[in-house]
Amino acid sequence: MSQTTTSSATTRAEPFGNERPVTLQTVLEHNLNQREYDGIRQILGRNPTLTELGIFSALWSEHCSYKHSKHVLKTFPTTGPQVVQGPGENAGVLRLPDGWAVAFKIESHNHPSAVEPYQGAATGVGGILRDVFTMGARPVAVLNSLRFGPLDTARNRYLFAGVVKGVGDYGNCVGVPTLGGEVDFAPGYSGNPLVNAMCVGLLRESDLTLAAAHGVGNVLLAMGASTGRDGIHGASFASEDLSEKSEARRPQVQVGDPFTEKLLLEATLELIESKLVVAIQDMGAAGLTSSSAEMAARGGVGIELDTSLVPIRESGMTPYEIMLSESQERMLVVAEPGLVAAIQKVCEKWELTAVPIGRVTDDGLFRIRHGKIVVAEIPGQRLIDDCPMYSPESIEGEAVTLRRAGGPTRSPKADLTAALPLLLDTPSIASKRWVYEQYDSTVQAATLLAPGGDAGVLRIADTGFGLAVTVDCNSRLLALDPYEGGKATVAEAARNVACTGARPLGITDCLNFGNPEKPEVFFQFTEACRGISDACRAFETPVTGGNVSFYNESPTGAIDPTPTVGMVGLLERIDDRVPSHFSATGDQILLLGNTRGVLGGSAYWADVLDFVGGQPATVDLKAERALQQFLVAVAKARLVRSAHDCSTGGLAVALTEAAMGGPYADAALGASVDLTGYSSDVTDEGLLYGEDGARVVVSVSPADVDAVATLAASHGVPCRRVGAVGAPAGEIRVTTSNGKYQWSSSALRQTYFGAIPRRMGHVAEDAAEK
Amino acid sequence: MTLRVAVVRFPGSNCDFDSLHSAARAGTDAYFVWHRDTDLKGADAVILPGGFSYGDYLRSGAIARFSPIMPAVQKHAAAGGPVLGICNGFQILCEAGMLPGALVRNGRLSFVSRPVCLQVEQTETAFTNTYEPGALLRMPVAHGDGRFTATPETIRELEANRRVVVRYVASAGPARGEDNPNGSLNDIAGIANAEGNVVGLMPHPDRAADSALGNLDGMGFFTSMLSWEPRAAAGR
Amino acid sequence: MTFTVHVRVVPRAGVLDPQGQAVEHALHALGFGGASKVRIGRAIEMTVSAANAGDAREQAKKMCDKLLANPVTEDYELEIEG
Amino acid sequence: MTFTVHVRVVPRAGVLDPQGQAVEHALHALGFGGASKVRIGRAIEMTVSAANAGDAREQAKKMCDKLLANPVTEDYELEIEG
Numbered sequence A: 001m002s003q004t005t006t007s008s009a010t011t012r013a014e015p016f017g018n019e020r021p022v023t024l025q026t027v028l029e030h031n032l033n034q035r036e037y038d039g040i041r042q043i044l045g046r047n048p049t050l051t052e053l054g055i056f057s058a059l060w061s062e063h064c065s066y067k068h069s070k071h072v073l074k075t076f077p078t079t080g081p082q083v084v085q086g087p088g089e090n091a092g093v094l095r096l097p098d099g100w101a102v103a104f105k106i107e108s109h110n111h112p113s114a115v116e117p118y119q120g121a122a123t124g125v126g127g128i129l130r131d132v133f134t135m136g137a138r139p140v141a142v143l144n145s146l147r148f149g150p151l152d153t154a155r156n157r158y159l160f161a162g163v164v165k166g167v168g169d170y171g172n173c174v175g176v177p178t179l180g181g182e183v184d185f186a187p188g189y190s191g192n193p194l195v196n197a198m199c200v201g202l203l204r205e206s207d208l209t210l211a212a213a214h215g216v217g218n219v220l221l222a223m224g225a226s227t228g229r230d231g232i233h234g235a236s237f238a239s240e241d242l243s244e245k246s247e248a249r250r251p252q253v254q255v256g257d258p259f260t261e262k263l264l265l266e267a268t269l270e271l272i273e274s275k276l277v278v279a280i281q282d283m284g285a286a287g288l289t290s291s292s293a294e295m296a297a298r299g300g301v302g303i304e305l306d307t308s309l310v311p312i313r314e315s316g317m318t319p320y321e322i323m324l325s326e327s328q329e330r331m332l333v334v335a336e337p338g339l340v341a342a343i344q345k346v347c348e349k350w351e352l353t354a355v356p357i358g359r360v361t362d363d364g365l366f367r368i369r370h371g372k373i374v375v376a377e378i379p380g381q382r383l384i385d386d387c388p389m390y391s392p393e394s395i396e397g398e399a400v401t402l403r404r405a406g407g408p409t410r411s412p413k414a415d416l417t418a419a420l421p422l423l424l425d426t427p428s429i430a431s432k433r434w435v436y437e438q439y440d441s442t443v444q445a446a447t448l449l450a451p452g453g454d455a456g457v458l459r460i461a462d463t464g465f466g467l468a469v470t471v472d473c474n475s476r477l478l479a480l481d482p483y484e485g486g487k488a489t490v491a492e493a494a495r496n497v498a499c500t501g502a503r504p505l506g507i508t509d510c511l512n513f514g515n516p517e518k519p520e521v522f523f524q525f526t527e528a529c530r531g532i533s534d535a536c537r538a539f540e541t542p543v544t545g546g547n548v549s550f551y552n553e554s555p556t557g558a559i560d561p562t563p564t565v566g567m568v569g570l571l572e573r574i575d576d577r578v579p580s581h582f583s584a585t586g587d588q589i590l591l592l593g594n595t596r597g598v599l600g601g602s603a604y605w606a607d608v609l610d611f612v613g614g615q616p617a618t619v620d621l622k623a624e625r626a627l628q629q630f631l632v633a634v635a636k637a638r639l640v641r642s643a644h645d646c647s648t649g650g651l652a653v654a655l656t657e658a659a660m661g662g663p664y665a666d667a668a669l670g671a672s673v674d675l676t677g678y679s680s681d682v683t684d685e686g687l688l689y690g691e692d693g694a695r696v697v698v699s700v701s702p703a704d705v706d707a708v709a710t711l712a713a714s715h716g717v718p719c720r721r722v723g724a725v726g727a728p729a730g731e732i733r734v735t736t737s738n739g740k741y742q743w744s745s746s747a748l749r750q751t752y753f754g755a756i757p758r759r760m761g762h763v764a765e766d767a768a769e770k
Numbered sequence B: 001m002t003l004r005v006a007v008v009r010f011p012g013s014n015c016d017f018d019s020l021h022s023a024a025r026a027g028t029d030a031y032f033v034w035h036r037d038t039d040l041k042g043a044d045a046v047i048l049p050g051g052f053s054y055g056d057y058l059r060s061g062a063i064a065r066f067s068p069i070m071p072a073v074q075k076h077a078a079a080g081g082p083v084l085g086i087c088n089g090f091q092i093l094c095e096a097g098m099l100p101g102a103l104v105r106n107g108r109l110s111f112v113s114r115p116v117c118l119q120v121e122q123t124e125t126a127f128t129n130t131y132e133p134g135a136l137l138r139m140p141v142a143h144g145d146g147r148f149t150a151t152p153e154t155i156r157e158l159e160a161n162r163r164v165v166v167r168y169v170a171s172a173g174p175a176r177g178e179d180n181p182n183g184s185l186n187d188i189a190g191i192a193n194a195e196g197n198v199v200g201l202m203p204h205p206d207r208a209a210d211s212a213l214g215n216l217d218g219m220g221f222f223t224s225m226l227s228w229e230p231r232a233a234a235g236r
Numbered sequence C, D: 001m002t003f004t005v006h007v008r009v010v011p012r013a014g015v016l017d018p019q020g021q022a023v024e025h026a027l028h029a030l031g032f033g034g035a036s037k038v039r040i041g042r043a044i045e046m047t048v049s050a051a052n053a054g055d056a057r058e059q060a061k062k063m064c065d066k067l068l069a070n071p072v073t074e075d076y077e078l079e080i081e082g
C-alpha cells in the first residue's frame, strides 16, 4: 500500500556534475507547461534537478500519463466473465478453455517511424512483443495496422517499403508469425504515417505475472541489452507535432536487435516458469524511468536505483541520460536477493546479463543515485498519480458537417462496370500480398488461416481449439462520423472474426488522433470512444487495454481519426474453421443481412467519383450481433464452405474477392449473381458499391441451402440466395432489375493482386526520399 | 528400440519446436541438444532447425557453424549418420562446408513467405526415401537468404550425380517466375551430399507434417529417417 | 575518363550495431581476442565516368547523400582510384 | 599497439549481385548516369591490437578466411591504418 502523503514531502537531491540549472526555458523544452511545473515544485517542495525534470517530463508526457484521455478511457467497458486482466498492465488477458489464457495488446510507433521507417517499425514490434511476454505469455501471433500517404509520391513509397521491411525483419527473426494486419492510404497521412503493432500471446492462466514491485529489500536488476543514448526523450517526442524540429532530433533513432529480443523472450519465460522473479517489465517508452516508477507505484513501494551500476554502451553517460534512454531489448526485474544468482545463471544460458542496479524500499520514494550522489528523490505515488489531467473542449468541425451533408456531382466517370476494376486497383482495397509475403506467417507451425482472408486463425497445440485475430479501422467513416465510425470499426473486427467461425472475445485499441488541444480533434476522440464503447457493450467484447497516440499532425494538418481495434476470438473446434474464398463451382451464393445501398463515406464515392463525404450507414448493433452469432452457429454446424464480409467497396468487391480465390489459388472462379429480388428503389450503384454494415457473402453446397436459410431465420438474420459459383477463369456476372454487369474474374484477379507491386517497382530509387 | 533424433538449438533458432514435434509425430524419439553441448547424446540422426541463429548477422549460418556442438555433428555425418538442415539449418550446413554452395540474398531482395511447389528428384537419401520419385509437394518457404548459388562446376557436379533432392516447380511443369521464390540456380530447393545422408533444403517440411494443419506433404522427410539404409557412395 | 570509387557506409558512432557486436563475440570465441570495436556496414564499389578525380568524388558524394547512405543512422567515406 | 583495420568484402566477380544491379538502376533513374559496375558488399571496421602493422594484417587475414568472408561467393580486401 502507498506510503506517500498528499502534503508536499520534503525530499533532497543535488545536481549531477555541472548540469544546467532548471529554468522555465528548460521546462518548456521538456514539453511541460507552467502549471505542470508548479505542480512539480509543489510535490518536491523545491525546484527539481535536471534529472528530476527529465523524469517528470517523461512520466507526465501524454504517452505515459494519458493526461488528455484517461477520463475518456474510463468509460470503456472493461469487465466480463472472460476477463482475467483488464487495462492497467502491460497487456490485457482473456480466459480460454482448459486453463489457457490469451494476452494481447496493441501499441503505436508512429513518430519514430516517420523519422526512420525501418528502425521505427522494427522497434515498435519489439516493444509490443515485450509487453506480452513480460506477462508470462509466449507470443504466438503479431499483427500490424499501417497508414501512409498515397503511393504516387516517392517519399510515401519509401516510408511504406521501409516500415514493411522493418516489421518483417524483426518479427521474422524472433519467430512469431504475422497473422494479419491492414494498410490504408490517404492524403492525411502523408506527413504522418501510422505504425500500430499488435501482439497475441498464450499462457496458462496460473502463470500470469503482473508488473508490480513487492518486498522491501528485494533487488532490481537490469536485464538484456546495455544502455546507450538511443531515443532519449522518445516519450515526450511522441507527444508533440512533427516538424522540422523533429528532423533535428534525429539522433534519437533507436536501433532494434531482434536476436537479443529472442534471447530475452526465452530467458524471460524461463525465469517466470521457474518462479525466480517477483515482477518483470520491459523498459519501453521512457525506459528505466517509466518501468521502475510504474512497478513501484503498482506495488505501492519505494525504490532506489544507482545509475552508476547500469551497464552502459557509451562512455560518460549522465544519470539523466541513463534514466531516459530508450535503448531497446531491456527488462527490469524485481527479485528476492537470494535468487539473484539463479536468475543470472538463466540469463547466462541465453547469453544475456542481469545486473543489480537498485532495491525496493519502504519510504515510498523514487530515489535515483549516481554512486554516492542522490540526483533525484520524488514521492513515487505522486509522480504517477499527480500528473494534471485535462478535459479539452470538444466541438465538431464545421467542414465535417458540410462534407456529411454533401454528395458527389455525377460525372461521366460513373460507369458501374469500369468502377469495379478501378476500385480493385485502389491500394487501400487491393491485395496486400506484397506486404504479408514479406512476413513469416507460418513459423511455429500453428497457422490455420494465413493473411489474405478475413481474420488470421491459429491452433493452440495439443488442444482442440484455436484463436482468430484481426485488426481493423475504417478512418474515412470516422472522419465523417466518429461515433458511427467507432461502432463500425468494432463491428467490422467482430464480423471478420465471426466469418472464420470464431466467437469474438474482446479487444485492444490503439487510438491515433491529432492534437487533442484542438476542439474538433477532441470531439473526434470522444465520439469515436463512445462508439467503440457502445459496440463493445453490445457485443460483450470488453476493452482489455490499448494505447493512445495523439499529436499525429504534420504541416498538412491532423490525420483522419484512426482508432485501430485489435480483436481476438475463440474457435472452439479448429476443424470448424471457415475460409473466405469460394472453393467449388456450383456452390450456392447467399447474401446475409439487409441491403439498403448506403453510399455515404463509400469507397465508390471517394475513389470513383472523387467525393469523400456523405452520411455513412448507421450501424445496427443488434443486427451485427445476430449476424456474428449466426456465423458461429453455422460454422459449428459445418454448413458453409466460405464466408466473407462486405466492407469497403461493398457487395461487388466482397463478391469478387471471394470468387478470385486466395493469394495462391491456381485460378479465379466465376460467379453469376441475380439481385433482381432487391426492391428497385435501391439503385444499382447502391446494390453494387453501397457499404451497409452487417452483411456477409457465404457459399454453401446446394444440399445445405435450406438448412442455412432455416438457421439464419432462427437467428433473425436476413438471408437471400443470390447466385452460384462459376467455373475456373469464368465470368463474374451480376444482374439487377435495371441492368446487367459482367467482368472476367481472371482479369480482376490480376488487377487486384498487381495494384501494389505495380506501384512499388522502384523501391531502390524511392530510398532517395529518406 | 526407436530412432533417436537430436534437434540442435542454436541461439536464435525459432523452428526448433516445429522440427522436434514433426520428428516425434513421425515416431522417432526426438530431443533437444544445446549448441554449447559437445556430444549428441547417442543420436541416430540430427536435425539443424530453421530460424535466425545469431540473428543471421554477417551471413546466415556463418556464426552458428562454429558452435561447440558442430564438431560432433560433422563427425556424425562423416560416419554416415543422417543430418537434415532445414532453412537456417541448410545455410549452416553450407557455411560449415558439409554441403556445397552458398545461400545468398533472395533475387527479389526481400524476405519471401509463401507456399511453394516442390518436386522430389532424389529419393535415395536419408530424408526422402519414403517419397515416390517425382512426387509433387506443397509446403511453405520463409526466408531472406534462400538463393542457392555455386560455381558452374559445382552445379554441374550436383546435377550429374543427381544430388538435387527437391526442385521448385509449378503445380504443372517447370518453375516459371514466382514459382522459384528466390532465384536459386537451376530452381534448386534442396541438395544432398554424395552419400545421401546429409540433406539441406530451404522450404519447411516441419510446417507441413501435421494433419491438424491439413498438410502432411513434409512428413516423409521425418519418416524417411526410420527406413534409411546407408549404402556406399559407390553403390549409387 | 573513368574512376573506381569505393564507398564505405558504416553505422554512425553511438548508433547501436547489433551485427558488429555479434561478430565481435564470434571473433573472440574463435580466439581473435585482439579484435575490438567491430562495426559492420556496406561496401559499395562502382565505376564513375568523370572529367577528373575531383569531379568523380563530387558525383560520388552526391550519390551517397542522395541514395547510398542513410543520413539518419550512417556515415560514409569515399576513396577514388585513378 | 592497436591498428584500425578496414575490411571490404564484395561478391566475387561472376556471382550475381541483384542488390548492386538495383542500386545501379536507381542511380541512373536519379540522374547519375555516370555510375556503372555497381557491386555491393560488406564493410567491416575494427581495432586490432598487434605487435606491428604486418602482424595486424596477418590476424585480419585469418579472421577473413575463417569468418568474415565466404570463400564460395566473396572476395575481400584489407587496409591497415597505423
Ligand SMILES: Nc1ncnc2c1ncn2[C@@H]1O[C@H](COP(=O)(O)OP(=O)(O)O)[C@@H](O)[C@H]1O
Residues within 6 Å of the ligand: A063, A064, A073, A076, A086, A087, A088, A089, A090, A091, A092, A107, A131, A284, A285, A509, A510, A511, A543, A544, A545, A546, A547, A548
Ligand atoms: N486506448 C486504450 N484503451 C484502453 N486501455 C488503454 C488505452 N490506452 C492505454 N490503456 C491502458 O493504459 C495502460 C498504460 O498504457 P501504456 O502506457 O500504453 O502501457 P505500456 O507500458 O505498455 O506502454 C495499459 O494497461 C493500457 O492497456
Ligand SMILES: [Mg+2]
Residues within 6 Å of the ligand: A090, A131, A282, A284
Ligand atoms: Mg509496456
